[in-house]
Amino acid sequence: MPLEPVVGLLQGFLDLPFRDGYVPSVVYVSLYVSVIAVALSTLFSIPAALAMGFTDFPGKQFVKSVINTGMGFPSVVVGLLVLFAVSNRGPLGALDLVFTKEAMIMSQFVLATPPITAISLAAITGVSDNVRDAARVLGGTRLDTALVVIKEARYGIATAVLAGFGRAISEVGSVLIVGGNITGADGVSKTRTLTTAIQLEARQGRYETAMVLGAVLVAVVLTVNAIVVRLGDTGVNR
Secondary structure: OOOOHHHHHHHHHHHHOOOOOOHHHHHHHHHHHHHHHHHHHHHHOOOOHHHHHHHHOOOHHHHHHHHHHHOOOHHHHHHHHHHHHOOOOOOOOOHHHHHHHHHHHHHHHHHHHHHHHHHHHHHHHHHHHHHHHHHOOOOOOHHHHHHHHHHHHHHHHHHHHHHHHHHHOOOOOOEEEHOOOEEEOOEOOOOOOOHHHHHHHHOOHHHHHHHHHHHHHHHHHHHHHHHHHHHHHHHHHH
């Protein structure tokens, strides 16, 4: 097996500016933006999926089609819309959010909400009607019934959250547009994420560094997945 690729990867790892806080700051910005965006999206999406799963209303199929369409909505378009909203001419211009982590959170919230809502809705509607009927027969309120359904659909909901997190943390186009890929004079990231750092390093020909950052990104995603799976297993054991 040729050792040159391995040596190059190790050299790229050693050349990373760990000491000045560059890589930790990039990881921090990535996690900060993605976790907050997905948490807010989850707080919105699961109640929305429950409301759609438990009620029938005119236009329900249209709303579902809009949500499903949103799962494939171009991220650069989302970035442009958010940038317009926070620009000086936009409705949120007074908040001065251009090229900030808050604008990136808004963009990732928009991107993560459709998959979390759609997959959660599929999991909730997939729960047998017998479960709901049993909860009602035992005197459960609408809230009790909803909690029972959530418990039965927890794996599907966990998958939805992971799908939303995966889309958020792997996003490049929208966060680049609204965040600007900025670092401070000291090299510490202000709005640079792992994905935008990888793109920059690759464009500048530092492929070993880009590969190492890619490995860090994969490790972050696998760690989050492992935590969610562990929490699910703990819930089963209880």
